[in-house]
Amino acid sequence: MRRLGDLEAEIMDRLWRWQRPTTVREVVDDINRTRTVAYTTVMTVADILHRKGWLRRHKVGRAWAYEPVRGREDYTAGLMQDALGRSEDRQAALMRFVEHMSQEDFAALDAALRAVGREETAPAVEAGGER
Template sequence: MRRRGDLEAEIMDRLWRWGRPGTVREIVDDINLTRPVAYTTVMTVADILHRKGMLRREKAGRAWLYEARRSREENTASLMQEALGSTEDRQAALQRFVEHMPPEDVSALAAALRAAGHMPADARPPEGGR
Protein backbone atom coordinates (compact mmCIF):
# COMPACT_ATOMS: atom_id res chain seq x y z
CA MET A 1 0.00 0.00 0.00
CA ARG A 2 1.32 3.46 -0.91
CA ARG A 3 1.36 6.35 1.52
CA ARG A 4 -0.24 9.64 0.53
CA GLY A 5 3.23 11.24 0.50
CA ASP A 6 4.18 8.84 -2.27
CA LEU A 7 1.28 10.05 -4.39
CA GLU A 8 2.22 13.66 -3.70
CA ALA A 9 5.72 12.87 -5.00
CA GLU A 10 4.29 11.13 -8.08
CA ILE A 11 2.10 14.13 -8.92
CA MET A 12 4.97 16.59 -8.44
CA ASP A 13 7.32 14.39 -10.49
CA ARG A 14 4.95 14.35 -13.45
CA LEU A 15 4.42 18.10 -13.44
CA TRP A 16 8.17 18.72 -13.20
CA ARG A 17 8.93 16.25 -16.00
CA TRP A 18 6.23 17.67 -18.23
CA GLY A 19 7.38 21.25 -17.63
CA ARG A 20 3.82 22.47 -18.13
CA PRO A 21 0.53 22.62 -16.27
CA GLY A 22 -1.59 19.48 -16.21
CA THR A 23 -5.12 18.47 -15.35
CA VAL A 24 -6.05 15.84 -12.81
CA ARG A 25 -7.27 13.68 -15.71
CA GLU A 26 -3.84 13.84 -17.40
CA ILE A 27 -2.10 12.97 -14.15
CA VAL A 28 -4.47 10.07 -13.43
CA ASP A 29 -4.10 8.70 -16.96
CA ASP A 30 -0.30 8.82 -16.69
CA ILE A 31 -0.18 7.15 -13.27
CA ASN A 32 -2.64 4.50 -14.46
CA LEU A 33 -0.07 3.41 -17.05
CA THR A 34 1.90 1.83 -14.19
CA ARG A 35 -0.65 1.31 -11.40
CA PRO A 36 -4.31 1.97 -10.69
CA VAL A 37 -5.29 5.17 -8.94
CA ALA A 38 -8.71 6.79 -8.57
CA TYR A 39 -9.46 10.17 -10.11
CA THR A 40 -10.92 11.43 -6.82
CA THR A 41 -7.77 10.40 -4.93
CA VAL A 42 -5.52 12.38 -7.29
CA MET A 43 -7.95 15.31 -7.20
CA THR A 44 -7.83 15.34 -3.38
CA VAL A 45 -4.03 15.11 -3.23
CA ALA A 46 -3.61 17.83 -5.89
CA ASP A 47 -5.86 20.07 -3.80
CA ILE A 48 -3.76 19.31 -0.71
CA LEU A 49 -0.59 20.19 -2.65
CA HIS A 50 -2.27 23.44 -3.74
CA ARG A 51 -3.20 24.30 -0.13
CA LYS A 52 0.39 23.51 0.96
CA GLY A 53 1.63 26.03 -1.62
CA MET A 54 3.37 23.42 -3.77
CA LEU A 55 1.01 23.86 -6.74
CA ARG A 56 -0.74 26.80 -8.32
CA ARG A 57 -3.93 26.25 -10.21
CA GLU A 58 -6.17 28.05 -12.62
CA LYS A 59 -9.51 27.16 -14.09
CA ALA A 60 -9.50 25.86 -17.67
CA GLY A 61 -13.12 25.28 -18.62
CA ARG A 62 -14.53 22.89 -16.03
CA ALA A 63 -11.14 21.53 -14.96
CA TRP A 64 -8.29 22.89 -12.89
CA LEU A 65 -4.85 23.17 -14.45
CA TYR A 66 -2.15 22.47 -11.87
CA GLU A 67 1.44 23.67 -12.11
CA ALA A 68 4.42 23.40 -9.76
CA ARG A 69 5.13 26.68 -7.96
CA ARG A 70 8.86 26.04 -7.94
CA SER A 71 11.30 23.86 -9.81
CA ARG A 72 12.39 20.42 -8.68
CA GLU A 73 15.81 21.90 -7.83
CA GLU A 74 14.30 24.72 -5.77
CA ASN A 75 12.16 22.19 -3.93
CA THR A 76 15.15 19.93 -3.25
CA ALA A 77 17.19 22.88 -1.95
CA SER A 78 14.33 23.84 0.36
CA LEU A 79 14.10 20.28 1.73
CA MET A 80 17.86 20.27 2.31
CA GLN A 81 17.66 23.61 4.17
CA GLU A 82 14.77 22.31 6.25
CA ALA A 83 16.68 19.14 7.17
CA LEU A 84 19.81 21.11 8.02
CA GLY A 85 17.77 23.48 10.15
CA SER A 86 16.53 20.60 12.28
CA THR A 87 19.95 19.93 13.83
CA GLU A 88 21.71 21.79 16.61
CA ASP A 89 25.14 21.03 15.11
CA ARG A 90 25.01 22.10 11.47
CA GLN A 91 28.75 21.60 10.96
CA ALA A 92 28.59 17.97 12.13
CA ALA A 93 25.53 17.29 9.95
CA LEU A 94 27.24 18.80 6.91
CA GLN A 95 30.40 16.82 7.60
CA ARG A 96 28.47 13.53 7.82
CA PHE A 97 26.63 14.42 4.63
CA VAL A 98 29.81 15.22 2.70
CA GLU A 99 31.63 12.12 4.01
CA HIS A 100 29.10 9.95 2.19
CA MET A 101 29.04 11.89 -1.09
CA PRO A 102 30.35 10.22 -4.24
CA PRO A 103 33.24 12.06 -5.93
CA GLU A 104 31.04 13.50 -8.69
CA ASP A 105 28.76 15.10 -6.08
CA VAL A 106 31.77 16.55 -4.25
CA SER A 107 32.89 18.13 -7.53
CA ALA A 108 29.37 19.46 -8.14
CA LEU A 109 29.26 20.92 -4.62
CA ALA A 110 32.64 22.60 -5.14
CA ALA A 111 31.43 24.06 -8.46
CA ALA A 112 28.24 25.33 -6.78
CA LEU A 113 30.26 26.94 -3.97
CA ARG A 114 32.53 28.64 -6.53
CA ALA A 115 29.54 29.82 -8.58
CA ALA A 116 27.90 31.28 -5.46
CA GLY A 117 31.13 33.08 -4.54
CA HIS A 118 31.69 31.00 -1.40
CA MET A 119 34.90 29.39 -2.64
CA PRO A 120 37.85 30.83 -4.58
CA ALA A 121 37.65 30.21 -8.32
CA ASP A 122 40.98 28.36 -8.31
CA ALA A 123 40.05 26.05 -5.40
CA ARG A 124 39.59 22.42 -6.34
CA PRO A 125 37.93 19.59 -4.39
CA PRO A 126 40.30 17.15 -2.70
CA GLU A 127 41.60 14.21 -4.71
CA GLY A 128 39.27 11.26 -4.71
CA GLY A 129 36.37 13.59 -3.98
CA ARG A 130 36.55 13.16 -0.21
Protein backbone atom coordinates in the same frame (compact mmCIF):
# COMPACT_ATOMS: atom_id res chain seq x y z
CA MET B 1 9.55 21.98 5.18
CA ARG B 2 7.40 18.89 5.36
CA ARG B 3 8.32 16.05 3.06
CA LEU B 4 5.71 15.35 0.37
CA GLY B 5 3.55 12.26 0.82
CA ASP B 6 3.84 9.42 -1.69
CA LEU B 7 0.98 10.51 -3.96
CA GLU B 8 1.89 14.18 -3.57
CA ALA B 9 5.42 13.32 -4.73
CA GLU B 10 4.09 11.28 -7.68
CA ILE B 11 1.94 14.19 -8.82
CA MET B 12 4.68 16.77 -8.37
CA ASP B 13 7.22 14.56 -10.15
CA ARG B 14 5.02 14.42 -13.23
CA LEU B 15 4.33 18.15 -13.22
CA TRP B 16 8.02 18.97 -12.77
CA ARG B 17 8.94 16.59 -15.59
CA TRP B 18 6.22 17.70 -18.00
CA GLN B 19 6.84 21.43 -17.40
CA ARG B 20 3.37 22.47 -18.59
CA PRO B 21 -0.09 22.98 -17.11
CA THR B 22 -1.68 19.56 -16.64
CA THR B 23 -5.16 18.33 -15.81
CA VAL B 24 -5.95 15.77 -13.14
CA ARG B 25 -7.15 13.41 -15.92
CA GLU B 26 -3.67 13.43 -17.52
CA VAL B 27 -2.02 12.68 -14.16
CA VAL B 28 -4.49 9.89 -13.34
CA ASP B 29 -4.05 8.29 -16.76
CA ASP B 30 -0.28 8.33 -16.38
CA ILE B 31 -0.27 6.91 -12.85
CA ASN B 32 -2.76 4.21 -13.90
CA ARG B 33 -0.16 2.83 -16.31
CA THR B 34 1.67 1.34 -13.32
CA ARG B 35 -0.94 1.19 -10.56
CA THR B 36 -4.59 2.02 -10.01
CA VAL B 37 -5.59 5.32 -8.45
CA ALA B 38 -9.00 6.98 -8.42
CA TYR B 39 -9.60 10.26 -10.22
CA THR B 40 -11.16 11.76 -7.08
CA THR B 41 -8.11 10.81 -5.02
CA VAL B 42 -5.72 12.62 -7.36
CA MET B 43 -8.13 15.57 -7.60
CA THR B 44 -8.20 15.86 -3.80
CA VAL B 45 -4.42 15.66 -3.47
CA ALA B 46 -3.90 18.22 -6.27
CA ASP B 47 -6.30 20.56 -4.44
CA ILE B 48 -4.35 20.03 -1.20
CA LEU B 49 -1.07 20.82 -3.01
CA HIS B 50 -2.73 23.97 -4.39
CA ARG B 51 -3.84 25.06 -0.90
CA LYS B 52 -0.33 24.37 0.46
CA GLY B 53 1.13 26.68 -2.19
CA TRP B 54 2.88 24.03 -4.27
CA LEU B 55 0.59 24.32 -7.30
CA ARG B 56 -1.23 27.11 -9.10
CA ARG B 57 -4.26 26.35 -11.22
CA HIS B 58 -6.51 27.81 -13.86
CA LYS B 59 -9.69 26.60 -15.53
CA VAL B 60 -9.53 24.73 -18.82
CA GLY B 61 -13.14 24.10 -19.76
CA ARG B 62 -14.67 22.48 -16.70
CA ALA B 63 -11.37 21.12 -15.35
CA TRP B 64 -8.45 22.68 -13.50
CA ALA B 65 -4.99 22.72 -15.08
CA TYR B 66 -2.22 22.60 -12.49
CA GLU B 67 1.42 23.66 -12.63
CA PRO B 68 4.16 23.87 -10.00
CA VAL B 69 4.80 27.15 -8.20
CA ARG B 70 8.28 26.03 -7.10
CA GLY B 71 10.79 23.77 -8.81
CA ARG B 72 12.08 20.37 -7.78
CA GLU B 73 15.41 21.97 -6.82
CA ASP B 74 13.65 24.34 -4.41
CA TYR B 75 11.91 21.37 -2.79
CA THR B 76 15.16 19.40 -2.48
CA ALA B 77 17.03 22.41 -1.07
CA GLY B 78 14.26 22.94 1.48
CA LEU B 79 14.52 19.33 2.64
CA MET B 80 18.29 19.64 2.95
CA GLN B 81 17.99 22.87 4.95
CA ASP B 82 15.45 21.24 7.25
CA ALA B 83 17.67 18.24 7.84
CA LEU B 84 20.67 20.44 8.57
CA GLY B 85 18.60 22.62 10.87
CA ARG B 86 17.74 19.60 13.04
CA SER B 87 21.40 18.91 13.81
CA GLU B 88 22.93 20.14 17.04
CA ASP B 89 26.33 20.25 15.34
CA ARG B 90 25.87 21.64 11.84
CA GLN B 91 29.57 21.42 10.99
CA ALA B 92 29.73 17.73 11.92
CA ALA B 93 26.56 17.02 9.94
CA LEU B 94 28.01 18.76 6.89
CA MET B 95 31.28 16.86 7.28
CA ARG B 96 29.45 13.50 7.34
CA PHE B 97 27.37 14.53 4.36
CA VAL B 98 30.44 15.51 2.31
CA GLU B 99 32.36 12.36 3.36
CA HIS B 100 29.67 10.20 1.76
CA MET B 101 29.33 12.17 -1.48
CA SER B 102 30.27 10.72 -4.85
CA GLN B 103 33.04 12.48 -6.78
CA GLU B 104 30.35 13.78 -9.15
CA ASP B 105 28.30 15.29 -6.30
CA PHE B 106 31.44 16.69 -4.66
CA ALA B 107 32.39 18.43 -7.93
CA ALA B 108 28.83 19.82 -8.24
CA LEU B 109 28.96 21.12 -4.65
CA ASP B 110 32.36 22.70 -5.28
CA ALA B 111 31.03 24.42 -8.42
CA ALA B 112 27.96 25.65 -6.53
CA LEU B 113 30.08 27.06 -3.70
CA ARG B 114 32.33 28.83 -6.19
CA ALA B 115 29.32 30.26 -8.05
CA VAL B 116 27.79 31.61 -4.84
CA GLY B 117 31.14 33.09 -3.87
CA ARG B 118 31.36 34.88 -7.22
CA GLU B 119 27.82 36.25 -6.84
CA GLU B 120 28.64 37.68 -3.41
CA THR B 121 31.75 39.47 -4.68
CA ALA B 122 30.26 40.64 -7.98
CA PRO B 123 29.11 44.10 -6.73
CA ALA B 124 32.63 44.92 -5.51
CA VAL B 125 34.07 44.00 -8.92
CA GLU B 126 31.47 46.12 -10.72
CA ALA B 127 32.21 49.04 -8.39
CA GLY B 128 35.85 48.94 -9.44
CA GLY B 129 37.14 46.55 -6.78
CA GLU B 130 39.45 43.62 -7.46
CA ARG B 131 39.35 39.98 -6.41
